[in-house]
Amino acid sequence: MNTLKFLFKRIMLSLIVLFGLSVMIFILGRVVPGDPARMSLGANAPQETVDKMRQQMHLDEPIIVQYGYWFSGIIQGDFGKSLYTKRPVIVDLAEFFPATIELVLLSGFLMGLGGLILGIISTKFNNTWIDNIIRIVSYLGVVTPSFVFAIIFVLVFGYLWPIFPTMGRLSRYLSFPPNHTGLLLIDSIIAGEWETFWNGFSHIILPAIALALGGMSQEARITRSSMLDNMSKDYILSHRAYGIPERKIFYKYLLKPSLIPTVTVFGLDFAVLFGNAFLVEMVFNWPGLSRYGINVMLQKDLNAISAVIILLGAIFVIMNIVTDLVVSFLDPRIQLAD
Amino acid sequence: MFGKRKLFVIVMAIIVVSFLIPEANLAYARVVKRDKSVVFSAVWPPQLDPAVGQGFGSAICYANIYDSIVFPQSDGTIANHLAENIIVSTDGLVYDITLKQGVKFHNGDELQAKDVVFSMNRIRTIGEGFGYLFIPTVKAISSDGPYQVTIELNKAFGPFLSTLVNLYILNEAQVMANLDQEGAYGEFGDYGKGWLITHDAGSGPYMVSEMRIQEHMIAERFVDYWEGFDANNPDKFIFVGTVEPVTTRVMMGKRELEISDQWQSEESFAALDKIDGVELVKFLSGSTLGIQLNTKRAPTDDVHIRKALAYIMDYEGILKGVYPGASRLVSPVSLLMPGSDPNIVGYQKNLEKALEEVKLSKYYDNLDEYPVDVCYAAEWVTADKIALLFQASAAQVGIKVNIAKQPWAKMISDVSKMETTAHANILTIGPHYGEAGTFISRYLSSSCGTWEQTEWLQSEMIDNMINDALATVNVTKRYIKYTKIQKTILDLCPTIFLVDVLEKHAYQSDYLEWGVVDQLSQGGKAIPVQGYNMYMRNIKVFPEKAKK
Numbered sequence: 001m002n003t004l005k006f007l008f009k010r011i012m013l014s015l016i017v018l019f020g021l022s023v024m025i026f027i028l029g030r031v032v033p034g035d036p037a038r039m040s041l042g043a044n045a046p047q048e049t050v051d052k053m054r055q056q057m058h059l060d061e062p063i064i065v066q067y068g069y070w071f072s073g074i075i076q077g078d079f080g081k082s083l084y085t086k087r088p089v090i091v092d093l094a095e096f097f098p099a100t101i102e103l104v105l106l107s108g109f110l111m112g113l114g115g116l117i118l119g120i121i122s123t124k125f126n127n128t129w130i131d132n133i134i135r136i137v138s139y140l141g142v143v144t145p146s147f148v149f150a151i152i153f154v155l156v157f158g159y160l161w162p163i164f165p166t167m168g169r170l171s172r173y174l175s176f177p178p179n180h181t182g183l184l185l186i187d188s189i190i191a192g193e194w195e196t197f198w199n200g201f202s203h204i205i206l207p208a209i210a211l212a213l214g215g216m217s218q219e220a221r222i223t224r225s226s227m228l229d230n231m232s233k234d235y236i237l238s239h240r241a242y243g244i245p246e247r248k249i250f251y252k253y254l255l256k257p258s259l260i261p262t263v264t265v266f267g268l269d270f271a272v273l274f275g276n277a278f279l280v281e282m283v284f285n286w287p288g289l290s291r292y293g294i295n296v297m298l299q300k301d302l303n304a305i306s307a308v309i310i311l312l313g314a315i316f317v318i319m320n321i322v323t324d325l326v327v328s329f330l331d332p333r334i335q336l337a338d
Numbered sequence: 339m340f341g342k343r344k345l346f347v348i349v350m351a352i353i354v355v356s357f358l359i360p361e362a363n364l365a366y367a368r369v370v371k372r373d374k375s376v377v378f379s380a381v382w383p384p385q386l387d388p389a390v391g392q393g394f395g396s397a398i399c400y401a402n403i404y405d406s407i408v409f410p411q412s413d414g415t416i417a418n419h420l421a422e423n424i425i426v427s428t429d430g431l432v433y434d435i436t437l438k439q440g441v442k443f444h445n446g447d448e449l450q451a452k453d454v455v456f457s458m459n460r461i462r463t464i465g466e467g468f469g470y471l472f473i474p475t476v477k478a479i480s481s482d483g484p485y486q487v488t489i490e491l492n493k494a495f496g497p498f499l500s501t502l503v504n505l506y507i508l509n510e511a512q513v514m515a516n517l518d519q520e521g522a523y524g525e526f527g528d529y530g531k532g533w534l535i536t537h538d539a540g541s542g543p544y545m546v547s548e549m550r551i552q553e554h555m556i557a558e559r560f561v562d563y564w565e566g567f568d569a570n571n572p573d574k575f576i577f578v579g580t581v582e583p584v585t586t587r588v589m590m591g592k593r594e595l596e597i598s599d600q601w602q603s604e605e606s607f608a609a610l611d612k613i614d615g616v617e618l619v620k621f622l623s624g625s626t627l628g629i630q631l632n633t634k635r636a637p638t639d640d641v642h643i644r645k646a647l648a649y650i651m652d653y654e655g656i657l658k659g660v661y662p663g664a665s666r667l668v669s670p671v672s673l674l675m676p677g678s679d680p681n682i683v684g685y686q687k688n689l690e691k692a693l694e695e696v697k698l699s700k701y702y703d704n705l706d707e708y709p710v711d712v713c714y715a716a717e718w719v720t721a722d723k724i725a726l727l728f729q730a731s732a733a734q735v736g737i738k739v740n741i742a743k744q745p746w747a748k749m750i751s752d753v754s755k756m757e758t759t760a761h762a763n764i765l766t767i768g769p770h771y772g773e774a775g776t777f778i779s780r781y782l783s784s785s786c787g788t789w790e791q792t793e794w795l796q797s798e799m800i801d802n803m804i805n806d807a808l809a810t811v812n813v814t815k816r817y818i819k820y821t822k823i824q825k826t827i828l829d830l831c832p833t834i835f836l837v838d839v840l841e842k843h844a845y846q847s848d849y850l851e852w853g854v855v856d857q858l859s860q861g862g863k864a865i866p867v868q869g870y871n872m873y874m875r876n877i878k879v880f881p882e883k884a885k886k
Contacts, residue, residue: 042470045466052522087532088534154584167594283585300700
């Protein structure tokens, strides 16, 4: 099966998955007790006002009709209005999603690069003190939730040794650059505002590392074990017998196939970063989608909850497809059809 | 790729760079201006539209960004603010208000009677926020000339002036110029709701200069404010939307936060108190905490069971172990409220009386068959301890208590029907306006089905007494009636009154002078209206005194 066919098939399947997700989240949101209109307006709001809001949100209609309104809305890019911000949800997503994307992209970069380097070093110095240290640190990284790192970083680098800002995306004495991408660092480069870039970078570095450490440790462990596993394979022995230099064997013939499990896990870990970002964004007061997600869930803001979950679901689906493509590139023997 | 030597060099290089980056950052930190701004934290989001929001954060914004006809004072009284003069008809149905002249909106327009009419009509039409205060009471509002406003009421409502504190005046022309015609209000489009999410149309001492949702809201001094400023009033105030304890602690330590939110845990406040230059201030918030007993379900339908529970409750345990430093609530009304009666004693722990009441109960012979379910919102950690104390206390008189923690949304759903309302609900009730009537009126039958009255009292006698008191225009007579109602309610014992809730904040005492702290130090009270203790004109900042 060629790549285009594979892509078409996966996209079709993904749409079915997303449709299923939309039905599930819609029904779950509606069957959980509590009237969102009453919660939003308060105990004393006149019943007419509550009824009016219920009517506007179609909460007074059968659930299947509600779903119809909601689904036809999202097809047109209209997720309804948020009870939390009182704005169209699509406006909220457009504002908060880039902040999370920026954070997750940097985290993903640190996670992939760091995990790879640590894994390679660990393999290279297998069973030495260097390997042992990396393994111990990796275990700690895997078992420690991101928000714990976040709290530790805030205390250490924000309070005891206050060298990094710990709140928001940018210091308040600076203005945001003109919005081209929504990504502060990119926009400040485009605008040539280097002070803003540096300030933004110093704001993002702690949350990005806090978010990346768990996945980085995982990637390091998987890279190491995969490389050690492949090291004893016959094809490596035969390369050695042919007299191919050790360096070439290590980086060309050992590393590439060993990356397959790392890439697979990286794809999933990258998507998981969006979930882990929930608490990290809370700790660093990062105005992103994940923090928005928590707040709207606490307010039972149905439209916003559905939009956030659909968006995160779509990211998971896309990352799965990308991972499959990269794995097939690394090892052409793995057929996309499989 | 890596030899041990190369690896060592790389690691050392990383360490050196990691030291250089922070040094560069420290240089940035040094140039951060310590200006005369006040930064405070609260739960996000504040709504800038006075016809939409009513939470704590929103209330602070309204107090500072908008003006109202009257203004609450620290002694509980109401003073004219935008009003030059208010004449109330003898039957209490008509309020003739003469406005001050020369008051400017932030865009330079003069505030006139038509703006008051517009603001009242707008909040009543939208029906959100504080709209519930005006929808049932106001019959009509009209203007006569640029400075004369007449408000007609449907029926006499004694505390009406107190509610006018929450009528914030918007610039009609500015709002109308920013309508979204797609809205749900006919010719008024969206009534400016979309635009007011990030802008203001007020005349208050501060005006919104930046609103970044989920991040911060910045409001700067309105230099043409009609009441002027003290030289040391804040140049601007900044609302940050985080209540995360570690972040709060770090920001207070770095002098990046002047006033903390009130929702920190006791442990977090203790940690904040240890920061050099930071002190805690606590004052009655006006909110009350109690256990509301469902008077229509067995066994709490029996007044003797309710009284037994009230007599056996471990009040001391709550005040010492759960709310240290707080005061006991003995009646439905917080002592902060004008119209409260400090002479009311209420129920005190008394095992003998509790046993007597149980014996008088019709359930005495088969108490085992009637366990009491106590419910509270799962999101509220402190309520765990209260429920456990309630359970332990009730066990002393043989009443079995089952603890049922519920998500807030589920609890709201349950209390909407009498049959599904738990026997006991632990709830905090906040005031809607600065007078005792706000707490008493929650016992009206019309409040049943909301979390403001899970007692389902539905007493015609109480309804009549409350309606009579609220219709009394004479303040002294009204307060006397409030006292009588409180005593009657105590006799019916629908609620176990626990705590007169404190509002607690950490603040930078070495360079901030905060009006509410001065009032408390002189034996006074806080202002009994939400948001007004954070009125920035009552705060002075001396940045030069800030400790490095």
